[in-house]
Amino acid sequence: MGKTMERRKFLKTGALVGAGAAGAYGLPLLTSLRASAGNALAPSAKCRWGMVIDLTKCPPNCTACVDACKRENNVGSTGDRLRDIYRIRKVTIESTLAVGVAPKAVPLLCNHCDEPPCALVCPIKATYKREDGIVIVDPHRCMGCRYCVIACPYNARHFNFRENDQRPNPAYPKRQRGVAESCDLCAHLLDQGKQPACVAACEGIQAKALCVGNLNDPASEISALIRNHSVKRLREDLGTEPKVFYIGL
């Protein structure tokens, strides 16, 4: 009889100790899990940069934004069509429908996805999403594996196959051979409260087709544009949640 009591007592204490240990170790784990999930769901409370491109105002043969971007960010041209690097470029989009829709010249840049596939595949987190939603490459860390170039569904990423010797803007670094390149929405200008180079250039030629602003602020110009127009994003079916919106696509 005494023996069974002892065994029952032993099991009881064991269960209690086990539950205590599980609580002690599991609780911080659970709370940290919840905290990280919370961070992932809310990119930033303050600022979330996005862009609206109004194709009805974009002149078809104009390359002001492309040229301004190359000047600002020291993106050189190699003369080799397959090796050329663009942070923003003009592409021609044709309708797959049989209905007669004229092909459109569309400025294409990094879409700064909320779920960026490039950052997902980057093995060393050289590509990452900043807290304000800008997807950016850290060239110090990039090792040139080109996974991001393959992963991007918008072909908005390029690779520096050779070093660029043109440096029109000495205030901004250039890139060495062997790092990936993409639009960072001119984060160095946005952080100083200025407009990105392409937007400034578009305003400079009085077209005003590009607009960059805070998507979280309902009073901003970009939020008003998205509210008042029918906007489309590229390849919304992929679930990448791009933050570049097109009017008149």
Added chain:
Amino acid sequence: MKRQRRSLIVVALVLMAAPLLYAVLSFAARPAPRPLWLEPPAPNTSCILPTAVIRYDHMQHLKNLRDQVMREGRREELTGARAQGLTSCRGCHAHRERFCDRCHERASVRLDCFGCHVY
């Protein structure tokens, strides 16, 4: 006969030792290496940190600053009179060849900062 042989041995030994002696003597006669000369900073300026700290910890400082700018987007320390960026050193030390490169060449530290950044 015996004396002749002995002098022959002495001469042979001296001849064999001559290259070694020459090397030792020429090394001793060489002037001592000059101390490292760095271009003095522009007059009436002061460094962002004490000289001893910046001399031994500048790499850590620059790496922290890089992560702060790249990862967090905080650029306030890159502008103004006390700017701390990599290329802000230019404000007082005008020539990279006489400032960064001098020490790094002597210590055989390969810098890849200036492949992209303009000093």
